[in-house]
Amino acid sequence: MEDKLVLNVDNLNVTFNTKRGTAKAVTDVSFTLHKGEKLGLVGESGCGKSVTCKSIMRLLPEPPAVLKGKIDLSGTSILDLTEKEMYAIRGNRISMIFQEPMVSLNPLYTIGNQLSEVITLHKKLSKEEAREAVIAMLKEVGIPSPEIRFKQYPFELSGGMRQRVMIAMALLCQPEILIADEPTTALDVTIQAQILDLLNGINKKFGTAIILITHDLGLVAENTDTVAVMYAGRIVEKAPVKQLFKHPQHPYTQGLLRSVPTMQDTGKDLPTIEGTVPSLYNLPKGCPFCTRCTKVQDKCHETMPPATAVAEGFVRCWLFADEHGEEGAEHVF
Amino acid sequence: MSSNILFAAEHIKKWFPVKGSLFSKEHKYVKAVDDVSFSLVEGETLGIVGESGCGKSTLIRVLLRLLAPTEGKVIFAGTELTSLGQEELKQYRRNIQIVFQDPYAALNPRQKVGAMLSEPLIIHNLVASKEEALQQAANLLKTVGLPADAITKYPHEFSGGQRQRLCIARALAMKPKLLVCDESVSALDVSIQAQIINLLMKLQREMQLTIIFVSHDLRVIKHIATHVAVMYLGKFVEYGSSAEVFANPQHPYTKALLSAIPIANPEAEKKPIVLQGDIPSPIDVPSGCAFHSRCFMNKKECSQLAISMEQCGQDHWSACPFRQEMK
Amino acid sequence: MLKSLIHSKTGLLGALILVFIVFLALTANLISPHNPFEQDIVHKLLNPVWTAGHDAKYFLGTDQLGRDVLSRLIYGSRVTLMVAFSGTVVAGIVGVILGCISGYYGGRIDAIVMRIADIQLSFPFILLALFIAAVLGSGLGNVVLIAGLCCWVQYARMVRGEVLSIKEIEYVEAVRALGGSNMRIIFVHILPNIASTIIVIATLQMARIVLMEASLSFLGLGVPIEIPTWGRMLAESRVNIVSYPWHAVFPGVLITLTVLGVNLLGDWMRDYFDPNLDV
Numbered sequence: 001m002e003d004k005l006v007l008n009v010d011n012l013n014v015t016f017n018t019k020r021g022t023a024k025a026v027t028d029v030s031f032t033l034h035k036g037e038k039l040g041l042v043g044e045s046g047c048g049k050s051v052t053c054k055s056i057m058r059l060l061p062e063p064p065a066v067l068k069g070k071i072d073l074s075g076t077s078i079l080d081l082t083e084k085e086m087y088a089i090r091g092n093r094i095s096m097i098f099q100e101p102m103v104s105l106n107p108l109y110t111i112g113n114q115l116s117e118v119i120t121l122h123k124k125l126s127k128e129e130a131r132e133a134v135i136a137m138l139k140e141v142g143i144p145s146p147e148i149r150f151k152q153y154p155f156e157l158s159g160g161m162r163q164r165v166m167i168a169m170a171l172l173c174q175p176e177i178l179i180a181d182e183p184t185t186a187l188d189v190t191i192q193a194q195i196l197d198l199l200n201g202i203n204k205k206f207g208t209a210i211i212l213i214t215h216d217l218g219l220v221a222e223n224t225d226t227v228a229v230m231y232a233g234r235i236v237e238k239a240p241v242k243q244l245f246k247h248p249q250h251p252y253t254q255g256l257l258r259s260v261p262t263m264q265d266t267g268k269d270l271p272t273i274e275g276t277v278p279s280l281y282n283l284p285k286g287c288p289f290c291t292r293c294t295k296v297q298d299k300c301h302e303t304m305p306p307a308t309a310v311a312e313g314f315v316r317c318w319l320f321a322d323e324h325g326e327e328g329a330e331h332v333f
Numbered sequence: 334m335s336s337n338i339l340f341a342a343e344h345i346k347k348w349f350p351v352k353g354s355l356f357s358k359e360h361k362y363v364k365a366v367d368d369v370s371f372s373l374v375e376g377e378t379l380g381i382v383g384e385s386g387c388g389k390s391t392l393i394r395v396l397l398r399l400l401a402p403t404e405g406k407v408i409f410a411g412t413e414l415t416s417l418g419q420e421e422l423k424q425y426r427r428n429i430q431i432v433f434q435d436p437y438a439a440l441n442p443r444q445k446v447g448a449m450l451s452e453p454l455i456i457h458n459l460v461a462s463k464e465e466a467l468q469q470a471a472n473l474l475k476t477v478g479l480p481a482d483a484i485t486k487y488p489h490e491f492s493g494g495q496r497q498r499l500c501i502a503r504a505l506a507m508k509p510k511l512l513v514c515d516e517s518v519s520a521l522d523v524s525i526q527a528q529i530i531n532l533l534m535k536l537q538r539e540m541q542l543t544i545i546f547v548s549h550d551l552r553v554i555k556h557i558a559t560h561v562a563v564m565y566l567g568k569f570v571e572y573g574s575s576a577e578v579f580a581n582p583q584h585p586y587t588k589a590l591l592s593a594i595p596i597a598n599p600e601a602e603k604k605p606i607v608l609q610g611d612i613p614s615p616i617d618v619p620s621g622c623a624f625h626s627r628c629f630m631n632k633k634e635c636s637q638l639a640i641s642m643e644q645c646g647q648d649h650w651s652a653c654p655f656r657q658e659m660k
Numbered sequence: 661m662l663k664s665l666i667h668s669k670t671g672l673l674g675a676l677i678l679v680f681i682v683f684l685a686l687t688a689n690l691i692s693p694h695n696p697f698e699q700d701i702v703h704k705l706l707n708p709v710w711t712a713g714h715d716a717k718y719f720l721g722t723d724q725l726g727r728d729v730l731s732r733l734i735y736g737s738r739v740t741l742m743v744a745f746s747g748t749v750v751a752g753i754v755g756v757i758l759g760c761i762s763g764y765y766g767g768r769i770d771a772i773v774m775r776i777a778d779i780q781l782s783f784p785f786i787l788l789a790l791f792i793a794a795v796l797g798s799g800l801g802n803v804v805l806i807a808g809l810c811c812w813v814q815y816a817r818m819v820r821g822e823v824l825s826i827k828e829i830e831y832v833e834a835v836r837a838l839g840g841s842n843m844r845i846i847f848v849h850i851l852p853n854i855a856s857t858i859i860v861i862a863t864l865q866m867a868r869i870v871l872m873e874a875s876l877s878f879l880g881l882g883v884p885i886e887i888p889t890w891g892r893m894l895a896e897s898r899v900n901i902v903s904y905p906w907h908a909v910f911p912g913v914l915i916t917l918t919v920l921g922v923n924l925l926g927d928w929m930r931d932y933f934d935p936n937l938d939v
Contacts, residue, residue, distance in 0.1 A: 044522035045493070158611040159385070188384035189549060190608045193593040197607055215523055218552075218595025222603070241599045259527035260597050261556040263579070269534065270527040270556070276492060397837055426839035439830040443852040452848075453838045503834065 007033035012069040040224035095170035099182040101162035112150035160191035232288035239313025341372040345405035365391035367567035380558030430504035434516035436496035440488035447484035494525035573649030583651035671928025677921030692731035700726035732888035747807025755815025763823030863926025867919040
């Protein structure tokens with residue numbers, strides 16, 4: 001699987017300076033993404049998955065956000081670019097779709113207008129060429145009668161359709177990476193299935209790498225190749241999807257998998273993870289999960305464990321690492 | 334059937350008129366709820382499953398008499414609620430309470446927790462003084478696993494999961510017999526969801542609650558419901574005991590929903606039935622069986638037949654006349 | 661609450677300004693160097709102490725009837741404050757009640773109230789003032805009445821809009837489901853949540869009413885002619901403004917200062933009462 005590396009995130013740190021103090025939204029996050037790979041970023045509210053991806057797109061207001069580290073997009077160093085240079089990246093080499101398709105589209109402009117705008121921003125096309133490209137993409141994402149939809153306004157489309165339009169918008173310039181931030185949370189189960197089907201189809205056909213951000217472990221199990229589990233701003237475990245679900249290493253991953261109601265056990269109490277996520281303004285000195293971990297040791301409170309390679313992935317946990325750990329384990333997998 | 338039927342709905346219809354244009358004489362309606370009937374035995378948990386636009390939220394509000402039905406009756410412990418006057422209706426409200434979906438919108442941001450929990454007791458004159466009310470409020474907090482000092486705090490000082498606990502505490506203040514949960518865990522993180530589900534089940538055991546749990550998440554429903562009703566465009570398409578419906582779905586829509594559930598196991602074999610098209614609008618409900626426009630069976634007769642629920646098992650009803658032919 | 665006020669530079673400034681004005685009003689008879697009604701024709705139209713043509717006895721000069729400007733300014737604060745607060749309260753009560761009823765009950769009542777509001781708005785306030793002056797005469801009470809009549813509409817409209825959206829929120833539904841009455845919902849749940857809007861409107865209106873009083877006095881429709889008000893002083897200074905510009909400056913500055921103080925304090929108050937903001 002020596003596919004081309006499209007994204008290399010190296011020790012990304014994102015902090016927010018606010019009146020209340022400094023919030024450490026993302027700490028020492030490193031991961032890689034290859035062409036055609038589908039990476040799932042899982043975690044609960046406040047774990048940093050959205051902030052990580054918005055950092056890749058430089059969509060965070062800087063200040064108050066402060067970004068440190070390296071983000072390499074096929075040879076381009078994202079963090080060194082100016083805002084103007086980023087315009088050429090966003091929507092062109094990396095695209096993002098969001099959770100609420102209702103509010104992601106401007107209600108005052110037609111679908112065609114908004115989509116054409118994207119493609120003419122990045123490619124030199126005439127109005128007619130842009131229109132053709134847009135209609136072709138609308139067809140590609142499964143929107144029936146695209147010529148008619150071209151002239152319609154967002155309110156005339158259903159939620160599922162709007163999300164398809166968002167996907168079309170994101171794919172128009174054939175980006176290397178598509179980031180999908182909770183794309184189906186606001187949609188119904190049957191529509192969700194359609195959208196994910198579509199994303200998988202796109203991935204196969206165009207080789208677009210996908211980062212799927214979600215809190216739904218079931219979605220991750222079915223639609224990704226690799227999974228990174230985040231907690232309080234850090235990646236605590238990353239592994240190929242089969243390995244993560246079959247042999248979860250990190251206590252948080254294990255707890256998370258257990259607390260999902262499955263179609264099997266009924267009526268019994270669901271195992272839960274006691275306690276709550278620590279505030280990002282006041283993280284523990286060591287591992288952020290130490291306040292809730294059932295297997296916590298003394299050194300967990302003091303030092304953050306390094307990444308240790310486990311089978312085809314890595315995990316950050318003192319249960320696996322010794323003091324030396326394996327530097328760079330997260331860069332290998 | 335049973336004599337201890339706590340709650341029953343009979344042919345509930347709720348249609349909202351759509352204002353036509355100046356020139357159209359046509360009266361269009363949003364048929365949010367279109368002939369729903371069911372009955373609940375004390376201690377049961379009925380899960381109502383459906384997607385957006387199916388009418389489950391409207392149905393809940395009619396059952397709670399927050400909306401008046403266009404047609405049909407709601408019967409609680411033998412009394413027909415639709416015929417009650419204002420004062421009697423207020424009394425009835427002590428018996429059935431609701432926990433909403435959004436814990437951020439369900440609490441008045443300007444009201445302290447103590448006042449919020451005392452409110453139901455004060456409204457119904459269940460306490461003699463404010464101190465007594467606060468005392469009971471502290472007890473309620475204990476029941477839902479929150480510290481007593483929450484009394485002086487404002488909702489925004491709590492997390493989503495904690496706020497939902499506050500909502501549950503408020504709903505239980507008057508010791509209702511029936512608790513309606515409208516997507517009460519949908520807005521919560523997975524691990525918090527588990528905590529709240531466990532809490533609800535524990536409270537049900539301790540307080541002998543009957544629960545109606547509305548959700549779009551079949552996994553949660555399977556976990557806690559004894560009975561399931563699958564709703565589509567204002568009607569129940571399948572109804573029965575949870576075990577039967579999940580093991581042996583007798584309606585194509587139920588089958589599609591079940592197959593669309595993401596399974597947290599990458600090695601699981603799954604043949605998802607991907608339904609084509611979007612959910613139709615409740616203003617323009619397809620003729621005959623409302624589901625025919627997306628059904629994988631969709632026979633010629635489906636757009637013309639009058640559909641009703643037929644019994645297909647000991648505790649199992651389905652609205653699909655062709656259920657035997659489902660693969 | 662005090663701590664928060666001290667922390668907010670603008671809020672504190674606003675509060676200090678208003679405290680100063682209130683102090684002037686309360687202690688007027690103690691701190692005024694002269695009797696504001698006493699006329700001294702011999703020493704009329706004097707300038708402030710730091711300019712030519714002054715008399716040390718009258719610190720800020722005298723007006724065209726020889727009355728001490730400083731004393732009149734100090735006494736003028738009384739009328740201004742009285743009119744500003746009373747007018748705001750009257751307009752506020754009427755506007756909020758009508759807006760609440762209109763928004764909450766909707767239907768016919770809503771339509772009627774809003775039409776009355778529209779009619780009210782299309783009436784120029786000067787015309788209204790003239791009408792009331794003609795029918796009821798002039799005087800402090802009537803100024804307050806005019807202020808109330810002209811300003812209630814803004815409250816009503818904003819409140820109606822907010823009530824319309826709040827009454828659909830889940831926490832209101834929850835209280836209904838608990839058996840709460842409409843009165844309870846309006847007073848316990850809706851009004852506290854629109855308090856910040858009302859405060860903002862109140863500060864804007866208060867400023868407007870101060871200016872309104874100034875205009876009315878300017879036109880001779882306000883309080884009795886011998887009572888000093890800043891508006892009247894502005895008006896009276898008009899005649900000689902070319903030769904004696906200072907007489908317009910002081911009342912103008914005080915009016916501006918009061919309006920500024922009200923707005924700054926109002927801003928802070930609105931932020932303070934919003935439980936979501938970390939003030």
